[in-house]
Amino acid sequence: MKRVSLKDIAKLVGASPSTVSFILNGKASQMRISDELKNKVLATAKKMGYQPNQVAVSLRTGQTKILGLLVEDISNNFFASLAKTIEEEAEEFGYKVVYSSTENNSKKGVELLRMLTQRQVDGYLITPTVGMEEDIEMLARHKKPLVLMDRYFPGIEAPYVQVDNKGAVEKGMEHLVEKGYKKIAFITIESPMIQMRQREEAYLDAIAKSSAQKKKLILKVNYSGGRETAIEQITDFLKKQQPDAVFFATNYLGILGLESIRAISLSIPKDLAVVCFDDNDIFRLHLPGITVLQQPVEAIARTAIHILMQQLGNSKVPVKKNQVQLAANLIVRQST
Numbered sequence: 001m002k003r004v005s006l007k008d009i010a011k012l013v014g015a016s017p018s019t020v021s022f023i024l025n026g027k028a029s030q031m032r033i034s035d036e037l038k039n040k041v042l043a044t045a046k047k048m049g050y051q052p053n054q055v056a057v058s059l060r061t062g063q064t065k066i067l068g069l070l071v072e073d074i075s076n077n078f079f080a081s082l083a084k085t086i087e088e089e090a091e092e093f094g095y096k097v098v099y100s101s102t103e104n105n106s107k108k109g110v111e112l113l114r115m116l117t118q119r120q121v122d123g124y125l126i127t128p129t130v131g132m133e134e135d136i137e138m139l140a141r142h143k144k145p146l147v148l149m150d151r152y153f154p155g156i157e158a159p160y161v162q163v164d165n166k167g168a169v170e171k172g173m174e175h176l177v178e179k180g181y182k183k184i185a186f187i188t189i190e191s192p193m194i195q196m197r198q199r200e201e202a203y204l205d206a207i208a209k210s211s212a213q214k215k216k217l218i219l220k221v222n223y224s225g226g227r228e229t230a231i232e233q234i235t236d237f238l239k240k241q242q243p244d245a246v247f248f249a250t251n252y253l254g255i256l257g258l259e260s261i262r263a264i265s266l267s268i269p270k271d272l273a274v275v276c277f278d279d280n281d282i283f284r285l286h287l288p289g290i291t292v293l294q295q296p297v298e299a300i301a302r303t304a305i306h307i308l309m310q311q312l313g314n315s316k317v318p319v320k321k322n323q324v325q326l327a328a329n330l331i332v333r334q335s336t
Contacts, residue, residue, distance in 0.1 A: 004050045012048075013040050024050075067308070068116035069099035070109065070126045072150075076252060077280050078297060079127070082149065085301035086125060093305070093314050095122070104223060106131020123308045125149060130192055145311035147304045151195040152323075159311075159322035161304045165195050168293040168328035169202035172247055172275045175291070177210060179336055181245035181273055185217035187234060187257060188249035199249045199277060217241050221253060234260040238272070245273035245336070251280045251292075258286065274335040277328075289333030296326045 006024070010017045020041050022031045028038040067090055071079040079101075087097045098121065102109035109132045116124065123145035128136055133153050139146050140158040152160035176184050186203040188196055200218070207216050219237040221230045234257050238246070248254035254276030266272045268288055275291045276283060283290035303324055310319045 004045075004048045009041060009044050009048065009050060012044055013037070015041065020045075065095050066119070066121045067095050067097050067123050067125060068113075068119070068121035069097050070102055070112055070116070070124075070128075071099065072102055072104050072127050072129065074099065074101045078150075078251065078278055078295060081297040082127075082301050085298045086305060089302055089305040093309050093316075102127075102129050102132075104129050110135055123147075123312055125304055125308060127151060128153065145308055147308045147322075149300060149304050151193050154194060159307050161300050161307065161324045161326070162195060163295045163300065163328050164325040165198035166202040166205075167325075168277060168295075168330075169199050169247070170206060171328065171330045172277070172291075172293050173203065173206035175330060175332065175336060176245050176247070176273060176275060177206070177212070179245075179273065182212040183217065183241075183243045184213060184245045184247060185219065185237070185241055185243035186247050186249065187219045187221065187237070187253055189223045189253065190220045191223060196249065203247065217243055221256075227256065230256050231260050231263070235263055238266070239264055243272065245275070248274070248276040251276055251278040251283070254278075254290065254292075255280065255282055258282070258290075268335050279331065283333070288335050291333045291336040292331050293328040294331050295328055299326050 006017045006020050010020045013020070015037060019031075019033060019037070022028060023033060023038050023041045024045060069083060069086055071083060073079055074083060083097075083099055090097050098116065098119070100112050102112060106129055109129050113124075113126070113132065113135050124139060125147050126136070127150045128148055133156065136146075136148070136153060136158060137156050140156055146158055148158055148160040150162050152158065152162065173184065184207075186200065188200055203218070204216060207213055219233065221233050230253070238260060246257065248257050254274070257274070261268060261272060261274070268274055275293070277293050279292040279294040283292050303326070306319050307322050307324075309316075
């Protein structure tokens with residue numbers, strides 16, 4: 001079937017192709033085109049099923065109206081919610097989003113980032129992983145519209161939006177100390193990324209300030225070791241250290257931790273209090289409910305989009321800072 005062109009519509013309505021183009025690009029008022037002709041062109045375009053040639057539009061405007069989004073794991077509740085809000089917000093600005101997961105794999109992350117560059121996306125929203133530094137730095141150096149989310153590289157000057165990791169862990173630790181727990185363990189992952197370092201540092205600071213607990217109890221789980229291996233590591237750690245409270249540094253570790261706790265027949269919170277960084281439906285529905293530090297996912301997504309839109313010259317909302325940390329919300333449930 002022959003593709004409907006501007007010339008086809010122009011011929012039917014008795015106007016020039018340039019006039020039709022102005023109308024279809026929302027410039028009728030600017031070009032002082034009558035409402036009668038505008039409505040006639042729009043109705044004809046709709047009836048004929050006209051679709052703009054995106055390649056031609058891109059060549060003419062220098063924009064694809066597509067944003068590239070890379071997250072760690074789209075199946076994770078946090079990143080899925082982040083992607084959903086970003087997609088909705090981007091649409092408000094007339095952009096579509098292409099997204100994929102790095103799975104915390106540096107090789108895959110670099111390949112996906114280069115694929116997005118080849119597709120000439122207008123901007124990038126990225127939760128980076130170790131190994132992507134060189135490519136991220138290149139984007140920043142060439143002034144490409146870019147926002148990092150959830151984590152960033154301290155040595156690279158690029159816009160970012162993340163939760164206040166240290167402040168969030170401090171809230172959780174203060175809550176546990178106030179509740180009288182004196183042997184608090186911290187379970188995290190083996191990762192050099194800034195957000196995980198910040199969470200661990202906040203735990204260590206809390207222990208250093210505590211009069212009731214001087215010994216740190218930290219388990220670092222191998223992220224790529226697989227689910228069963230992680231559960232086994234957590235189970236062995238809890239049996240050996242016998243803490244009276246445990247703070248999980250991520251929601252997926254918290255979910256695995258609940259399996260470990262059940263496997264060794266510990267009662268929450270009688271035998272072991274539980275706090276988790278980041279919320280999940282499982283924590284809300286679990287009996288007893290799990291106390292969490294809830295990340296402001298929607299606020300992170302909206303802030304990131306607004307920072308990116310400002311770089312693209314399309315922001316409706318002025319952005320004062322391009323490196324932002326947002327506070328987490330402590331939700332106290334029955335696990336503490």
